[in-house]
Amino acid sequence: MSVSFGGVTLRHGLMLAPMAGATDLSFRELCRLHGAEYTVTEMISAKALVLEQGSRRTKVHRTAQLATVTQVEAPTAIQIFGHEPTVMAEAARLLASGEYAGAVSTALPVAIDINMGCPVPKIVNNGEGSALMKQPDVAVAIVRAVKAAVKLPVTVKLRAGWDSEHRNAPELAQRLEDAGADLLCVHGRTRQQFYEPSSDNRIIRAVKTAVSIPVIGNGDLCCAADVTRMIEETGCDGVMIGRGALGNPFVFREVCAALEHRPYTPPTMHERMDTALAHACDMIARKGERIALAEVRKHMAWYCRGVRGAAAVRNALMRAESLAAIREALQGLLEIDL
Template sequence: MNQDINTPALRIGDIPLRHGLMLAPLAGVSDHPFRAICRRFGAEYTVSEMVSAQSLCYERMSKKASVGEHSRTAPLACVHKDDVPMAVQLFGRDPVFLSEAAKMIEDGSYAGCRSQAAPAAIDLNMGCPVPKIVGNGEGSALLKNPTLAGALVRAVKAAVRIPVTVKIRIGWDDDSVNAVEMAKILEDSGADAICVHGRTRTQMYRPGVNLEQIAAVKAAVRIPVIGNGDIYTAADALHMKKVTGCDGWMIARGAMGNPWLFSELRAALNGTPYIPPTLTERLTLAREHMTRMMEEKGEKVGFAESKKQVAWYIHGISGAAAARGKLMSATTTEEALQILNALTENSRP
């Protein structure tokens, strides 16, 4: 497998990626602390949580000076210097909002921007299945409107200099699988790479990723194709590569509570052994993750949001089910740490 940066696995625009191991966008999960942790274990490209193009535009137009300070959208688009290259993902269905928002992200001019580094790319969300998003004609609803999807890519391409990538599903439902048609339109409209999540919208997250459709997209376009869906082990990733020829991988749920998955994938690509984390290492990272979230988001919000992350780290450990319940109702950091410490104690031989 290719490890030489002079002949990278793929390029997003002119950014070379050695392995093509990417952390997928995960709303409510892939915030900066999680992205930084995944990067430490081998993710070489990350994508922000999805950001509303319309919200960024409205906030910029607001006459209230403090709108950026209190914005819940702006922090989602923030690029941190220890987390590059990172793409910012936008969702929307309006070419004007999308192109304006993309421009503001590129030049850091949206209200409340605290970016320390430039974004690597703008990624357009054409895969989100959530009813509220789809009901607005956004996310995976765009799969039903390839002409508009192409127009959105053209509008954003015309607005920014950085690469524009698109994340799609393979179609709306089993009767309307159109990943190849979509991919060709997106490529012709100027997309620099496409990530294909091998499920339809109606499939939501049910098991069963259609690798044949990812392969068909790869065969149909010249731009890089990133495969996505159900990668939980190195064997899953290698199998996806073998069947589809994908240029890289986006990992989503497999990394939640298990950022070591990136180390496992790297080891497999480099032909080196992978040593899974010990229980102590898992619990130590869970604590660090919680601390980082509280430092970045403030104690109250950080603690509340970190509980689900911590719960993922303990998945599969003896006593985890009971501990997870207690963790969710914990009201203080001390309580949460005690629950984790007890898990360590109970697991001692």
């Protein structure tokens, strides 16, 4: 399994999935360090970015900040969502150039990714995210417009379809390829399914058969065995791991070892906790303790998943009001290990 598109080549095609509210810069850099070969920013509203640029009153460019990309995490795609081709194209142009108010990136994106998978009501009610799968003409117009606006590769993340009656990913994929898409990532669920029941690899295989651009498989990949199965069942060119990496950035090391037929040693509890603490410190350093704490608590709880006897530690983490309290709570995990 390997991926080449535009000027990007990924040895194993091993990607971190975008997850709004979870895959911020700190987490993306951490996953890169542990073997993810490619990252994608959290989804960014094309309209908010463009409006923010035009506003004289904007002092803090929050949308632009979300698009921050660093050399540590590169190669990175910036993901945008929206429903208006002209606005999507303008946002893509700004992001690809790196020249916009509020930009603090130390690297340029290597691709612009278009969100056609988000199932959240406030997004789909606007005709955006996975609602674009119900509007193939608009989806195609967006890809064409973005493609015309930037020299970078344009990629699309989509679902199996809208619902069980409309599993149109293979047909839409062909149209997106014709419109100029350079790579597709397919999550094997419909919008109606949100995140349950399990993702369907057959639809990913159908997309892979329908197009000649690289296809990335996504959905329910939590360990090397899941990835191997995905490759066998779909023939995909690469994989994207989302929830399976939360609290477990080591999963990329595990998958990498399996793909290279090397033995894998899971992290010790010490390494797990050192990683968690470094992750918390980095989030707080970037966002400030007051803003970062709620998100830090969420991530720290994920690091406790699957650890027997960690309920008390998790409770302490959930009550933690400072980095010092988080550090102290995490120490509790090391005691369980002994």
